[in-house]
Amino acid sequence: MKYTEEHEWLRVEDDLVVVGITTHAAEQLGDVVFIELPDVGTMVSKDDEVVVIESVKAASDILAPIDGEIVEVNEALVDEPGKVNDDPEGDAWFFKLKIEDLSEMDDLMDEAAYKKFVG
Amino acid sequence: MDGTTELHQTPLYDLHLSLGAKMVPFAGYDMPVQYRMGVMKEHLHTRAACGLFDVSHMGQVILRPLSGDVADAALALERLVPVDVLGLKTGRQRYAMFTDEAGGMLDDLMVARWDDALFLVVNAACKDADIAHLRAALSDTCEILVQDRALIALQGPDAAAALARLVPGIETMRFMDARAFGDLWISRSGYTGEDGYEISLPAAGVHDFATRLLDMPEVAPIGLGARDSLRLEAGLCLYGHDIDTGTTPVAAGLTWAIQKTRRAGGARAGGFPGADVILAQLSDGAETARVGLRPEGRAPMREGVALFADGTGGEPIGRVTSGGFGPSVGGPVAMGYLPAPLSSPGTRVYGEVRGKRMAVDVAALPFVQQGYKR
Numbered sequence: 001m002k003y004t005e006e007h008e009w010l011r012v013e014d015d016l017v018v019v020g021i022t023t024h025a026a027e028q029l030g031d032v033v034f035i036e037l038p039d040v041g042t043m044v045s046k047d048d049e050v051v052v053i054e055s056v057k058a059a060s061d062i063l064a065p066i067d068g069e070i071v072e073v074n075e076a077l078v079d080e081p082g083k084v085n086d087d088p089e090g091d092a093w094f095f096k097l098k099i100e101d102l103s104e105m106d107d108l109m110d111e112a113a114y115k116k117f118v119g
Numbered sequence: 120m121d122g123t124t125e126l127h128q129t130p131l132y133d134l135h136l137s138l139g140a141k142m143v144p145f146a147g148y149d150m151p152v153q154y155r156m157g158v159m160k161e162h163l164h165t166r167a168a169c170g171l172f173d174v175s176h177m178g179q180v181i182l183r184p185l186s187g188d189v190a191d192a193a194l195a196l197e198r199l200v201p202v203d204v205l206g207l208k209t210g211r212q213r214y215a216m217f218t219d220e221a222g223g224m225l226d227d228l229m230v231a232r233w234d235d236a237l238f239l240v241v242n243a244a245c246k247d248a249d250i251a252h253l254r255a256a257l258s259d260t261c262e263i264l265v266q267d268r269a270l271i272a273l274q275g276p277d278a279a280a281a282l283a284r285l286v287p288g289i290e291t292m293r294f295m296d297a298r299a300f301g302d303l304w305i306s307r308s309g310y311t312g313e314d315g316y317e318i319s320l321p322a323a324g325v326h327d328f329a330t331r332l333l334d335m336p337e338v339a340p341i342g343l344g345a346r347d348s349l350r351l352e353a354g355l356c357l358y359g360h361d362i363d364t365g366t367t368p369v370a371a372g373l374t375w376a377i378q379k380t381r382r383a384g385g386a387r388a389g390g391f392p393g394a395d396v397i398l399a400q401l402s403d404g405a406e407t408a409r410v411g412l413r414p415e416g417r418a419p420m421r422e423g424v425a426l427f428a429d430g431t432g433g434e435p436i437g438r439v440t441s442g443g444f445g446p447s448v449g450g451p452v453a454m455g456y457l458p459a460p461l462s463s464p465g466t467r468v469y470g471e472v473r474g475k476r477m478a479v480d481v482a483a484l485p486f487v488q489q490g491y492k493r
Contacts, residue, residue, distance in 0.1 A: 030153065030157055030158055030159075030344070031157050031158055031159035031160075031444075033159075033417070033419065033444035033451075034417045034418050034419060034444070034451075036418070052418075052473065054418070054419050054444070056157075056158040056159055056344060056348065056443060056444050056446070057152075057158065057344060059419070059421070078417075081417075082159075085157075
């Protein structure tokens with residue numbers, strides 16, 4: 001598992017990068033009530049706003065952690081946005097990215113570094 | 120708030136921390152926005168059982184008539200509000216608003232009538248200005264006594280049973296009754312749309328009193344986050360958002376708070392700031408109207424979202440003044456202002472969210488059934 005400073009986690013599965021938000025981020029957001037996912041096939045660049053996530057408190061964006069193509073989205077979250085609070089680092093992944101070179105993930109934080117980052 | 124200003128703390132500050140509250144600055148106070156349950160569960164718990172709110176940041180003011188006759192204080196206060204205060208019976212409370220010369224609202228408040236005085240509860244963010252306003256206008260008639268007491272609210276269908284364990288007798292009060300029980304000043308009222316009580320008590324005793332309530336299985340602490348979603352579902356205005364100096368009581372749909380005796384033809388018609396504007400609007404209508412809004416789909420429409428007549432093009436015709444997710448409604452809810460001809464329930468308009476026009480229908484307020492014991 002790799003982590004970004006935007007509190008996303010990235011996990012490689014079948015050569016695709018699965019992206020979600022961390023437990024810490026989900027706790028900070030509070031109860032999630034709305035999620036808007038990108039279209040499959042969208043080409044994204046790092047830091048593009050790809051997911052809109054609204055909690056009872058506020059709206060936030062989830063940014064693309066890395067360049068790539070959105071090849072799958074987790075449609076189940078649209079009907080049950082609360083899954084993000086229940087299982088943020090498991091069932092509640094947002095999208096899967098196809099990226100050119102998996103080594104691009106090497107620059108991201110590992111678990112120990114992320115833990116230190118959130119203090 | 121700038122970082123150099125020290126936030127005030129309520130007498131329950133330590134209790135909030137011990138309950139795991141997430142604290143945020145609000146109206147100059149460090150206040151709990153939520154506890155460990157989170158906003159959604161706190162909201163639903165209040166509707167299903169009973170929630171305890173710390174509202175000690177609000178202003179509490181006694182108007183004591185110099186003559187000793189509370190009618191003199193009532194008549195004096197009527198110079199500032201378009202409300203029948205004189206006709207308020209002893210032991211009863213009424214909603215009111217301070218108006219300005221343009222007919223806008225400086226604050227909204229509750230007025231309770233006691234045997235010998237009036238008791239006012241005003242918004243935290245406005246309290247300094249309100250107190251100055253009262254002093255400037257009423258010092259010839261009343262002592263204006265600012266109270267340094269705690270204020271808590273116990274809200275929800277189980278509130279009466281819970282509070283009656285500590286204060287026998289409260290269960291016979293009706294909605295908007297206001298009575299003293301020793302040094303507890305209790306009204307059957309609130310800001311959630313549920314049955315419940317607001318309890319003013321000496322600051323020194325509030326920690327113990329709140330703890331005894333929280334020890335009851337049906338009572339949970341509720342933060343400002345759920346307080347906001349509860350009052351929004353109940354269709355209640357938040358000062359500084361849904362009402363302010365730019366909105367009149369008529370546009371805001373608060374004409375029910377202006378009794379006949381203060382209207383044209385009434386025994387004490389007018390005589391409050393902005394009476395010409397407000398009385399004219401009472402007979403001719405206001406150009407805009409506060410409405411309930413139900414966005415189609417799941418996306419919340421929050422404060423500031425511009426409203427349009429059509430799905431594309433055109434200029435904004437109104438805006439959202441409060442909005443979010445309604446946990447009891449199970450979807451997004453909002454309030455805002457629209458031109459009066461477009462304010463009937465069922466009218467479809469469009470809100471612009473993230474550059475996209477989303478359909479939203481005018482809806483009757485409140486969004487949930489009220490639980491008041493009238």
